[in-house]
Amino acid sequence: MKTPSRAFKDAVYEQFARIGKAVSSPKRLELLDLLCQSEKTVESLAHEAGLTLANTSQHLQVLRSARLVDSEREGLYVTYRLSDPMVCEFFRSMRVLAENRLAELEMIKRRFLNGREGMEPVDRESLLQRVIEGHVTLLDVRPEGEYRAGHIPGALSVPLRRLKEILADLPPEQEIVAYCRGPYCVLSVFAVEMLRKEGFNAVRLEEGVQDFRAMGLPIDSEKEAR
Amino acid sequence: MKTPSRAFKDAVYEQFARIGKAVSSPKRLELLDLLCQSEKTVESLAHEAGLTLANTSQHLQVLRSARLVDSEREGLYVTYRLSDPMVCEFFRSMRVLAENRLAELEMIKRRFLNGREGMEPVDRESLLQRVIEGHVTLLDVRPEGEYRAGHIPGALSVPLRRLKEILADLPPEQEIVAYCRGPYCVLSVFAVEMLRKEGFNAVRLEEGVQDFRAMGLPIDSEKEAR
DNA sequence: TTATTATTCAACAAATCAATTGAATAATAA
DNA sequence: TTATTATTCAATTGATTTGTTGAATAATAA
Incomplete structure (x- = not known):
């Protein structure tokens, strides 16, 4: 038996988790990072992120259902863009948090460079x-x-x-x-x-x-x- | 066959996703929110979030492996706390993003109140x-x-x-x-x-x-x- | 009209995750 | 020492997610 306030909290944190789930996949984060630079078509996103088209499309739909991106058909292509500049800021704050907390990142960078x-x-x-x-x-x-x-x-x-x-x-x-x-x-x-x-x-x-x-x-x- | 720069990018976004995965579960977000208020024992977290102890412990370990929280044994109890105030800021930016992008949140709040x-x-x-x-x-x-x-x-x-x-x-x-x-x-x-x-x-x-x-x-x- | 191209949908296997249960561990009290 | 309490570990179940295929849809070109 759930109290009303437990049900309320569960509903609230479930909404927060929609954002979290959207940014819990490496490939979706890469797509989001690319979209922080500029709007792009599915095809160019797929190419840049090294994904199949179908897979890219699915990830983009996950991002869209969390309202982080919008899409628009323009002739033959569908263009995706961030739904709000705030999404870019959020991605950046996640990146900065990762840089500060995860020493592995610095090692990965150093090894590559x-x-x-x-x-x-x-x-x-x-x-x-x-x-x-x-x-x-x-x-x-x-x-x-x-x-x-x-x-x-x-x-x-x-x-x-x-x-x-x-x-x-x-x-x-x-x-x-x-x-x-x-x-x-x-x-x-x-x-x-x-x-x-x-x-x-x-x-x-x-x-x-x-x-x-x-x-x-x-x-x-x-x-x-x- | 992966190019070195593809392997590099995959490794980088996988690190970012560690943070994302940690905040992709409603219950973990609730625990994180509670820890933004003050450090707490596993027991009090379990009680506040309406979880079993074992389940709370597991979620806390997920948060710890993403380096978002630290734990310390103090006598009979283990106390968890945010590993950095920046984690609280990040959680807040996620909350604000959810409030701005997810109209459902406002509706849930209104319905409860x-x-x-x-x-x-x-x-x-x-x-x-x-x-x-x-x-x-x-x-x-x-x-x-x-x-x-x-x-x-x-x-x-x-x-x-x-x-x-x-x-x-x-x-x-x-x-x-x-x-x-x-x-x-x-x-x-x-x-x-x-x-x-x-x-x-x-x-x-x-x-x-x-x-x-x-x-x-x-x-x-x-x-x-x- | 048919052909072409870009995108999405549907179905699947493999992997991962959440929550539960009961057992194991660690610190303290008797 | 044994008992107690708080926490973690291990094993299980059911649910969800990822990436892959191939088919379906939508817009344009011939």
Whole structure:
């Protein structure tokens, strides 16, 4: 026999758990992280997360039933996006909690980066100023759509696959800073690797757009009429 | 065949999912919410959450393996506590996200409170001032240990079960504000119900200590030597 | 119309999880 | 020492979840 207040509490925590269940699967978290960068189609999400289409679709529906994402059909494609910027903040707070509490994360990161480019700390405070003054070239190596949805002011959009083509246009003696989706995205790692091989003085900025936004720094974006 | 960067990403999101899995069960969320108020023994957690001891113990071990809580043996009892105040902040951000995204929560709350005491909004800004000036009596109706761990300045500790005994000591003509663990805790609901039945002018403050802290308001606590 | 492409649905096997029960362990009291 | 109490462990059941297949649906193109 349940008292009314027990039934009330059970109902309340069951609602909270809807959010928890939605973020309890590694693949759904990866999808959510991708959607924090910009809206995307099922196909591109499936490709980026290394999932089959059917599986991606199912995970997205779980996220949608927890109201974390919305979807909209646009011609042949269905586009998914976060239902609220608050979802991105929540994901970030989960990431930060994991970084603080789970020492394994730091080890996983170190093991992957070992032998690859080092992690010279980039001075974020002065970065924007140095970009403005032309002392630094800042490259956003994410796909173009993510750059359009929001990027660090002064950054050039150079998706990783096009980096090779524009190498000749980069100032040979200037410091180059590359960034991507955040500390666990490998795009900027590969970009810096390639740039160094070509003789450039390149470093990686660990933070992504969401981190800059969370730090209260300005973000440029090209809002679409919708 | 997995590429190294796919293996890296899988490992990273698997770590994030450890947090997600820990907060994907309603009962674990209830335990976490209780631990946000103060440290507690397994027994008291089991009692408050309406669980068997064995079941409580297992849930607590899941929370511990995600490093969200720590435990310590103190004589006959094992005490559990949050491993970091950041865990409380994370739980709160999850709660706020659920409140904003899941309309069901508001409905559940309304259904429970319907017929019970209304929800006159309490002016939080001026509450502390009015308490100091003696215009309002503020009652903390949670168990004493939770009051000791942190309470709103000026509040009196009157655990619900002792409210009846001290009714005679309350100023009969003054407004009485009761609070407990937060919007989904029923202790203050019952307190206000009883006070009104006895003729007092009583209202419920929805916010709990964690909400006050998150709003940057001061919290009094009696730190134990440890 | 038919063909094509993107997405979703349905059904399944393997894995994981929640809650229950009863036994095992650890600290204290008699 | 034995008894008591609080907690954890182990084994079980039923329910849920993941990822895989292949079929079904929806929008567009030919």
